[in-house]
Amino acid sequence: MKTPAKILAAQVSRIEESGRFYPRSEALPTWCPGCGYFGIHQGIVDCISSLGLPLHEIVTVSGIGCAGRYPFFSKTYGLHTVHGRTLPAATGIKLAKPGLTVFAIGGDGDGLAIGGGHLPHIARRNIDVNYVLFDNSIYGLTKGQPSPTSPLGSKTKASPYGTVDQPLNATLMALTYGASFVARLFAGDPKGITDALIQGVQNPGFSVFHVYTSCVTFDKTFKTWTNLKKWVHPLPAGYDPTDIHVAFDQVLKDDFSMGIIYRRKN
């Protein structure tokens, strides 16, 4: 059977064999076996490796949630703050030490519910932070309540009759708020995540990486691996990510096209 430790060990040897250095901490991720977060983790690790960034010049900041645990699994400097306050802390770090590379990590509850008020403001200040939003459309750590991105009608223990609130669209929000780099990605495609991160980290402003992922423990019906794999597809051929009108058009008409949605020309 594939235990998380075994999956991890396989990944470790694969990365080690690739000859890249190794930004994972000794602490093994505490996520459930099969959780989409492993894929995102791998995407980030590969990005750091490829760019050859010195680990002591990276800070990984997070709030609270399963996603918020991420900094413990990384060998960079880490700051695990309280629920929803990832982006203000990241702002403080980046302004204090502009030379650092800052990754802000958080779930959809952390970033769009309790912390939702901060997203527009870091975007309009265009602080050079790389925000990786782990969007599983559910509250994982508190064991399965609806989140701001849960599809209409989602049934959970806290919404036994189905949710009645419209879900938020984080990609659309990031575009609307004026983020200078917006990518929509899929946890089942770590390579895609790595490629987008490599470009986004080099963007000298606020970058949002909206990652669709699966919570295998609390969501058995909607964002399952099977569904996500069926739904996601690349952006159309010839797509121009530097045109904001094209970007809005694309996001409004298609929730599942993946890739670099928008990149501000510098």
Next chain:
Amino acid sequence: MSEVDFTVEVCGMAGDGTIAAGGLINEAMSLGGFSVLGFDSYPAEIRGFGRCVTKSRIGSTDIVALGEQTHALISLNDEQSRSRAVFLDDHALVFFDSNPPSYVSEEKSLLSTLSNNVEVFGLPFGDLAVASGAARSKNLVALGGFAAVTGIDPSLFRQVILKKFKAKGDRIVDINIKSFDAGYDYALEKFHDRLKNWFAKSGTQYDSDKVMMSGNQAIGMAAIEAGLKLYFGYPITPATPIMEYLAKWLPEKGGRVVQMEDEISSIGAVLGSFYAGERAMTATSGPGFALMTELITHGVMAEIPAVIIDAQRAGPATGLPTKTEQSDLHAAVFGGPGDSARIVIAPTNVEECYYMVLKSFQLAEKYQTPVIVLTDFFLDNRVENLHTPRASDELRACWNVFPDESPGNRYLRYEDTSSGISPRAIPGMQGYNYTATGLEHTESGSPDYSSEIHTKMTEKRHRKIRNALEDLQQPTEFFSSDQLDVGVIGWGSTFGSVLEAVAKSKKNGFRVGALKITSIFPYHSDIIKAFMAKSGFVLIPELNYEGQLANLLERLNSKPVERLNLVTATPIPPSAIQKRIEELLEVGA
């Protein structure tokens, strides 16, 4: 030299130049070598918009509290000034416009409300101003009249007028000086048989080192001197002037002010900046402070420094935004989840605002914890003339406790040392990478929920804060003696009134002493206990309903602490404290 203790008020409508006139009085008297304490107080009974009142207390010896009785009222608008009549001293002087441009009916006039002993001086403010070049300068005419009657050297006013209006050009300076002189000459001539010449006789020495500043200005200056790199804030009365001051002056020193989206993000960013190794600060008032408490406890748990100014205002929720109170003490000391001991200090005057804010950065760094500086509306907005505060290298020095140069085998970020202080690495230091967390954690920083770890680390954090006492200012005793009938303990902006009340009671022959407490948490219990033990009665006057400091300290005394709690949302008058002291002694006798 005769003793001067003189309170003057200027009252007018917005647009009359009331605040400007009050400011010029403060500056001129400071230049004249007097001690000055000024405060723009807005009466609670405001009806209609725009009434302005400035109050200045001027003394030949140190002034530590606001005056209660007004010795001179300069009325720039008689209808508005009527409300000030009740505060006039029996023999007060009143300056008013003898030819008001708008008609005021008999029963609405200022003169109809004055008692017989008050002396009135009518000058045609408006007419003289127009003759000097601009109707708007009638406040200067009024100052001229005031200076002539009380005997203030006119050159003091001319100097401060020049300084104030220089930037606006020669013509404006000229009009204002002319207006002042017109009022001055008119009064000399017209009132030659009634001139008081009080100030002329006082012969106070000019002190070139004295400057006039408000508490908020002192805080801003201190933060800059401390090498502040980033200020994050969200506007709220009465803390906003700190942000505005820094917005103007911090960029010059290479720092930056960021107006954040709320108080939560402000403290979040301050923690982020300190985590990354740079000094940062935020300032707020009660409602904003309440929002910050969760992250403040994050600073406690993750051991990240922060400097937070809580400029208290009155009441819960939005309360009384422009009024003063000392009711956030419990929120500052206890606010937030868990056993989250942090450092809380409270300056009692403008000078202490400066030195304590400077020190707060070092305390935050060394003890790796949020430091809360409690001020209040009265302390923030009053102006005092004080010896130019200077930041010594010692006070500016970095107190960060870094780990050794060479990373050992394994860096323990939260090492359980005997002092409780663990060396703190900052991002960029190679070989020390760690994750700071608000979760309970082991010495290495890994989350851990075991009873043993939580017990051990809670104990460590508290030990660290207790040890901070060694760097925290000790209580200061005034009018010390082996035995006291009443010992009065004061904190924050109230302490000036305590000091004055105790001085007066002592003059009346009572055995009284005062203790000033600026370290609110942790506090020096031994010193406080000893003071209490030798006091027959211990009295703690506070501008809050429950007696928040009294609640904190009562356990140190053998019998219940006496309280004087006012929720008038105005500074405590020294006379109220003096009355209470003398009542206690009568009852006790």
